Amino acid sequence: MAAPTSFTAREVEIQELENNYLIPTYARYPLVIDHGRGCWVYDLEGRRYLDFLSGLGVNALGHAHPRIVKVIREQAARAIHVSNLYYHPYQGRLAHKLSRLADMDRAFLCNSGTEAIEGALKIARLYSQEAKDKFHVVALENSFHGRTLGALSATGQAKYRTPFEPLVPGAAFARFNDIEDLRAKVNEQTSAILLEAIQGEGGIFELDADYLRAAEELARRCNAVLIFDEIQCGLGRTGEYFAFQRSGVKPDIVVTSKPLAAGLPLGAIIAREPVASALTAGMHGTTFGGGPLACRVALEFLDILEQEHLLEHVQRVGAHMRACLEDLKDHFHFIKTIRGRGLMLALDLEFPSRPLMLEALHAGLLINSTHDTVLRFLPPFIIREEEVDRGIRILRKLFASYKPAPQV
Numbered sequence: 001m002a003a004p005t006s007f008t009a010r011e012v013e014i015q016e017l018e019n020n021y022l023i024p025t026y027a028r029y030p031l032v033i034d035h036g037r038g039c040w041v042y043d044l045e046g047r048r049y050l051d052f053l054s055g056l057g058v059n060a061l062g063h064a065h066p067r068i069v070k071v072i073r074e075q076a077a078r079a080i081h082v083s084n085l086y087y088h089p090y091q092g093r094l095a096h097k098l099s100r101l102a103d104m105d106r107a108f109l110c111n112s113g114t115e116a117i118e119g120a121l122k123i124a125r126l127y128s129q130e131a132k133d134k135f136h137v138v139a140l141e142n143s144f145h146g147r148t149l150g151a152l153s154a155t156g157q158a159k160y161r162t163p164f165e166p167l168v169p170g171a172a173f174a175r176f177n178d179i180e181d182l183r184a185k186v187n188e189q190t191s192a193i194l195l196e197a198i199q200g201e202g203g204i205f206e207l208d209a210d211y212l213r214a215a216e217e218l219a220r221r222c223n224a225v226l227i228f229d230e231i232q233c234g235l236g237r238t239g240e241y242f243a244f245q246r247s248g249v250k251p252d253i254v255v256t257s258k259p260l261a262a263g264l265p266l267g268a269i270i271a272r273e274p275v276a277s278a279l280t281a282g283m284h285g286t287t288f289g290g291g292p293l294a295c296r297v298a299l300e301f302l303d304i305l306e307q308e309h310l311l312e313h314v315q316r317v318g319a320h321m322r323a324c325l326e327d328l329k330d331h332f333h334f335i336k337t338i339r340g341r342g343l344m345l346a347l348d349l350e351f352p353s354r355p356l357m358l359e360a361l362h363a364g365l366l367i368n369s370t371h372d373t374v375l376r377f378l379p380p381f382i383i384r385e386e387e388v389d390r391g392i393r394i395l396r397k398l399f400a401s402y403k404p405a406p407q408v
């Protein structure tokens with residue numbers, strides 16, 4: 001069922017309230033979501049939309065997964081929050097599980113991706129602080145690590161950085177997949193090398209395994225902390241627990257967040273010793289991070305991932321989806337490239353992708369437009385091949401009739 005071309009009075013009221021009273025940080029798409037079930041979301045009038053975006057990579061189990069609903073109900077009736085001054089049964093278990101999955105030693109739980117990046121950069125600072133001037137961070141051009149000042153300082157995109165300058169000093173940006181450029185930028189003053197194994201917001205660009213290995217070798221040589229930002233590509237999105245794992249590289253810190261608590265806010269810094277223990281009591285903290293509700297849900301999410309064999313499922317359905325996108329590319333010459341792996345995929349077009357994204361929404365399919373010409377797909381891990389086919393049929397129809405606005 002297609003989305004409305006005009007809105008009901010209630011939808012207008014909701015939109016006006018936001019327009020009048022919210023600080024306008026987002027240019028919202030024209031849709032008021034009421035609820036969701038599985039890979040579908042529903043607007044206020046009951047029209048449904050196939051979700052190829054998962055709330056930007058968060059709803060890996062789709063909406064209203066019965067096991068998640070059950071543990072939220074149970075735990076909400078017991079304790080939603082307890083202060084980090086006390087123990088509770090789930091934080092240690094989650095830290096243990098994440099450490100095991102990443103082959104590391106310890107974890108810190110917080111509330112978001114950017115908060116986890118901040119903490120990781122602070123750990124690197126502390127770990128490096130004995131050496132003079134060793135506070136520099138080498139990240140990549142086109143990267144995205146979050147919106148707080150520290151994370152923004154390490155984000156390699158002028159459009160996000162420039163309005164907030166001066167930022168935290170000491171960041172340098174190396175060219176993507178260019179080992180020589182990385183070698184030129186990393187030195188004894190580098191405290192951290194920060195990489196996304198697959199750049200997400202930047203348009204789905206994957207680092208070569210050789211590049212990740214070169215980064216590891218450089219980090220060891222210069223005693224820098226190697227941090228992988230797996231906030232978008234991690235925890236199953238590529239069909240592996242972490243996208244870097246296929247390279248065999250051992251980072252010092254892995255940062256993760258989006259799908260971790262199935263929609264509740266939760267981020268994690270997972271670190272190896274001795275880097276992990278650079279942070280000691282009183283050096284860092286968070287009021288909400290690692291509360292019993294979010295941690296218990298995250299444990300349930302990780303159990304579901306394992307028990308329902310979702311990594312294998314992501315690999316299988318991801319391969320199917322990629323094949324469907326290849327087929328689209330064969331038919332539509334304006335598709336320049338297909339990128340990504342697992343259920344983290346993108347089409348790069350010859351023209352701006354936002355109008356097409358809006359047309360897809362009107363046709364009942366939620367996708368995302370990033371980096372001007374890229375259509376990004378981050379469907380829930382539970383998506384079935386039939387649902388992929390359905391979304392692809394919508395895209396095929398749109399592509400067949402789409403006339404891009406003339407470029408001026």
Ligand SMILES: Cc1ncc(COP(=O)(O)O)c(C=O)c1O
Pocket residue numbers: 112113114115117144145146147196200201229230231232233257
């Ligand atoms: C790779 C990456 N790092 C960091 C962030 C920031 O995470 P958050 O929005 O939870 O602060 C994002 C968010 O999209 C991301 O994709």
